[in-house]
Amino acid sequence: MTLAERSGPPPAQQPRLPENFQARLAFLRRRAERLAALQDVCLELISERNLERLLALIMEKVTLTLEAERSSLYLVEEGQGRRWLTTQVAQGTQTIRVAINERSIAGSVATTGEVVNLENPYLDPRFDPEFDRRNHFRTRSMLTVPMLNRQGEIIGVTQAINKLNGQGAFTEEDEQILKAFSAQAAVAIENARYLEAQRSTFDGLIRGQAIAADARDHLTGGHTLRVTEYSLEIGREMALPESELQVLRYAGLLHDQGKLSVPDSVLQKPGGLSPDEFSLMKSHAAKTKLVLDAVRRQFPRRMRRIPEIASRHHERLDGSGYPDGLEAKDIPLLTRIIAVADVFDALTSKRHYREPAPDDKVLAILSEEAEKNHLDANVVGALQAALPRLVELRTRLRQEEEAAEDTGGLSGITHLHVIAPDWEKPPAEWSATDKPSAQRRPQ
């Protein structure tokens, strides 16, 4: 029975006003007011898709809606076959873990699924006054309600502490309100969690495929992740908005997708490539485009530029690049960033025939490439400005790469040979003149 039914008007066949008419009318009006407020809160809850912000919002709204002094939110967590409660946000206090059993108030609500409404918590043996002592706080009244999801599982507990305005304990009506609120909070939390889980799954897949594709080729191993991180750092240096950085990140992770279908004989060949092999190697950019084009429609609208951005990283501003010899106007900024990061990584990585070039040499080569109108000068400038951060990144990523190998990581994944990256010819050592260039490549 809903509250409205319980407190509804007398039956029609008995058209007599109830004796407590005024009180009843006032009650209904107040209830309508609170429900309307709750309705607004619910709308806010389900519109918040960021889990962290959502949890903060829930706390804020419990305090407000219940006219309480403070509130706590406990969430059920699981791991290694055990379950416990954690306070995700307890305003102004640190995180606590609580066992799910009847020895504490939150624990017993999470165990039984029943509401606990205490007029004076100090009279309840389950109440732990330790918290009050430590925080110089006095808990006077406490309403604790289970948070049930749509399957009826308890996913957490909400708790309102100290009814304000000298009203003493929380009322039965407060219980109803907090229960309704908690049900909505549970749905909002599960939605936000699902969205986060799906997002990290997408991320994992896209990273995983990059890692796996890289692992086919031992020496450039980790290339894609490094290029992506370098690109992001350059993008930040150029003050790109967060939304662009996200596109850049995915485009970076996908830029060598086409290498999945380049044969080992080319990908893993030590030393120089024959003209045929070289054109096979170069085909990876066109393949990236073909594959991403095929799935473009499934990407959200803001990400539909990714096929172009990812596949044009070997184009050059003067039109001498590949696969399509595009002109500058058709090479998006994000692609120019990936192109610079790509060359930077190639130059600063060890090859079987040479050591990594020193950073000053790398900068000189990049500037020269910019002067020749191959690379974008602004992007090269941004890289230069961000160089210390790039160097830091490089160190960290190499350590991670090594750690992954040590622990077996992906070392089992391939059968490994050394390869010459697509655009390099092996010079004895790096210099501004013997850097790779279109003329020097086998055509």
Add this chain to the structure above:
Amino acid sequence: MNNCAHDAQFGELEAATRKVQRLELLLQTALDLSSERDLNRLLDRIWERLTEVMEAERSTLFLIDEEKGELWSRIAQRAEEIRLPIGRGIAGTVARSGEIINIPDAYRDPRFNPEFDSRTNFLTRSLLTVPMRDRDDNIIGVAQVLNKREAPRVFTDQDEALLSALASLAAVAIENVSLFDEQRASIEAIITGLNIGMSGRDPHYGPHVFRVQAYSLALGDELGLSNGDRKTLRYSALLHDLGQIGVPDTILLKNTALEGDELLEFQLHALKTKILLDRMGLSGDLQEVPAIAPFNHKRLDAGGYPEGPPEGNDVPLLSRILAVADALDLLIHPRPGQQPLSFPQALDSIRSEAGKAFDPAAVQALLRLAPRLEAIEAEAEASYEEVRVDLG
């Protein structure tokens, strides 16, 4: 107390009660709509809720299709899709101006177009149309209810407020579900891209994966899997050979039978699938995939590969289903150097391993599917053709 005052007070009490009831309905609706994760089911629920809560005979929810500059609706009680230009007609006007249009007597209002009534054999009396706004106040659609069922048989001011509140809820729920859909589509895109890329290296990869997907799902349906398990099985089928990324071309593409060490090296792909999937940190819809996809070469009587747990009876049901589906396809489309079998031969061969290599229930399910297998295969190959890309 005189009668008049008595009635007035009674009316007040009734109004207050009704308001509380409506708010409770609205809260229930919020819960209901926000917990739906599939767009079509959500639209159905919205439509049901609009009709029920508004005490209307019919309701329609129009969404804006920005690319076409149109309103579209899937949920007029008759299942046909309606499309209207934005700016024209009542719904189109509301979509453009954002005003609420409440028409008590449709046939006396020049804005009402009776054509739809005559097409659907319906008589519109009253209609209320409100804009549906997202949290940034953009109009994303229009909610419309027809024919108030209860007296006074027209929609009131309170109805306008109530429908607007419902429309806001619907808007948020639709936005949420659209985000879920976007995420799912993005995940599909990456997996499809992987399959296309892998097929560029080994042309047998994509068709195999698609056929295994189709057999697995048919087996899953036969065994009555839950929706969640079905989803896991599908993703597992799509990713079960991912580790072949790490198998050298000399083995993967060898056009004669694999022998000795070559075979062992090839079998390592299952372990590589496991390593890769474990490292991806999958959750959400793919949470269970790493516990399923790498284990389709495990045998029920222990053994098989990769080495290590799970063994024998601990191999999850979904892996066992995948094992049968994979085995079927490998018997019919074997690696070079092996004789392809017909469906009846393949089924005999699998049946003889029931309880040994394969789960007996999964084998029984496969045998029940026997008459449909060729059709399933053809359909799977057709659906692979739709995504296939010739990478040259």
